[in-house]
Amino acid sequence: MPEGPEVEHLRRSLDPVVVGAFVRGVRVARRGVISIAGASAAGGRRISDLDAPLLVGSRIVATLRHGKQMALVADSGRALVVQLGMTGSVMIEPGPPPRGMDGKHRHVVWTLERADPTMPSEFRVAFRDPRRFGGLTAYGSRAELDAAWSRLGTDGLVVTGAQLRRGLGSSRRPIKAALLDQTVVAGVGNIYADESLFAASIHPLTPAGSLSAPQVGRLAREIRRILNHASDAGGSTLRDYRDAFGQPGSAVQLHAAYGREGEPCVRCKTPLQGLRMQARATVFCPRCQDLSTCRKR
DNA sequence: CTGGTCTCCTGATCGC
DNA sequence: TGCGATCAGGAGACCA
Numbered sequence: 001m002p003e004g005p006e007v008e009h010l011r012r013s014l015d016p017v018v019v020g021a022f023v024r025g026v027r028v029a030r031r032g033v034i035s036i037a038g039a040s041a042a043g044g045r046r047i048s049d050l051d052a053p054l055l056v057g058s059r060i061v062a063t064l065r066h067g068k069q070m071a072l073v074a075d076s077g078r079a080l081v082v083q084l085g086m087t088g089s090v091m092i093e094p095g096p097p098p099r100g101m102d103g104k105h106r107h108v109v110w111t112l113e114r115a116d117p118t119m120p121s122e123f124r125v126a127f128r129d130p131r132r133f134g135g136l137t138a139y140g141s142r143a144e145l146d147a148a149w150s151r152l153g154t155d156g157l158v159v160t161g162a163q164l165r166r167g168l169g170s171s172r173r174p175i176k177a178a179l180l181d182q183t184v185v186a187g188v189g190n191i192y193a194d195e196s197l198f199a200a201s202i203h204p205l206t207p208a209g210s211l212s213a214p215q216v217g218r219l220a221r222e223i224r225r226i227l228n229h230a231s232d233a234g235g236s237t238l239r240d241y242r243d244a245f246g247q248p249g250s251a252v253q254l255h256a257a258y259g260r261e262g263e264p265c266v267r268c269k270t271p272l273q274g275l276r277m278q279a280r281a282t283v284f285c286p287r288c289q290d291l292s293t294c295r296k297r
Numbered sequence: 298c299t300g301g302t303c304t305c306c307t308g309a310t311c312g313c
Numbered sequence: 314t315g316c317g318a319t320c321a322g323g324a325g326a327c328c329a
Contacts, residue, residue: 003323130306130307173299177301281320
C-alpha cells in the first residue's frame with residue numbers, strides 16, 4: 001500500500017514528465033473521487049465546473065509531497081492533491097489506453113502536452129483507484145494547500161526527534177497507533193510503522209508518551225532512514241503499487257518485520273510475532289522489542 | 298479531548 | 314471448476 005516512500009517515488013517518476021506540461025483537457029469518469037477544498041463534495045457539480053480545479057488550461061510548474069499526499073501545482077496558482085489510498089496510481093500513458101483490468105477504474109484522465117523530444121507532444125496521465133480509498137482534492141491556491149498540510153505532522157522523511165516528541169506528547173495510546181496518525185508524523189503507514197519500531201527496538205504496544213527522549217530520538221532517526229532508503233529503492237510493491245511508468249518498487253526486500261510473522265528475527269532468530277492493532281496486521285520481535293523494558297510511569 | 302470501532306471499496310486468495 | 318467467505322487497510326465518521 002502506498003505510504004510516504006511510494007508517494008515520493010511516484011512523485012520523482014512523474015516530475016520530469018509533467019512539470020512544464022500544459023493541461024489540455026480532462027475526462028472525469030467518476031466525480032465522487034474529486035473534492036474541492038473548503039466546499040462540498042464534487043458529486044453535484046457540473047463536469048465543466050471541474051476543469052479549472054483539475055488544472056485544465058494551465059501549466060504544471062511543480063510536484064510536491066507531504067506525507068502520503070502528492071500535489072501538482074499549476075501556474076494558475078491552483079494545486080491538486082492526489083491521495084492514493086490503498087490502490088491508487090497515477091500513470092503516464094504515452095500510447096493507447098491500457099486494456100483489460102488495467103484499463104478499469106481510471107476515474108480521471110488528463111490530456112497533457114509538452115514540447116519534448118523524449119515524449120509524444122500529447123500524452124495522458126490517468127488517476128486509477130479500484131478500491132477508491134484515495135481521491136483528488138483541489139485547492140484554489142498554494143496558501144490553501146500549505147494550510148492543509150500544516151495540519152499534518154512533520155513529514156517522516158525529515159522528522160526530527162524533537163518534532164516526533166512534540167507529536168507524541170503524553171499520549172498513552174500505543175506507539176504504533178500514534179505513528180499511523182498522520183497528524184503526529186506524516187507518511188508513515190502500516191508497513192513502515194512496523195519497520196521503524198523494529199529498527200528502533202520498541203514494542204508496538206508501548207504507550208507513546210512513556211518513551212524516553214533518547215528512544216524517541218532513535219525512533220525518529222530510524223523513520224527517516226527507513227523512509228528515505230525505501231524511497232530510493234522505488235517503494236514497496238506488495239501488489240498494487242507502481243510508479244508513473246508502471247514499474248514496481250523493490251523496497252520489500254528491505255523489510256525486516258512487515259509480512260514476516262513466524263519467520264526468524266534478522267537480529268536474534270526469535271520467531272517474529274503478530275498481533276492486530278486497529279484491524280491492521282502488526283509484526284514485531286518479542287525479544288528485541290520487549291514491552292517489559294519500556295520505561296514505566 | 299481521547300482513543301477505540303465502524304465504514305467505505307474491489308480484487309486476490311482460500312476452503313469446500 | 315465454481316463460488317461464497319475472508320482478507321487487505323487509509324482515513325474520516327462516529328461514539329463512549
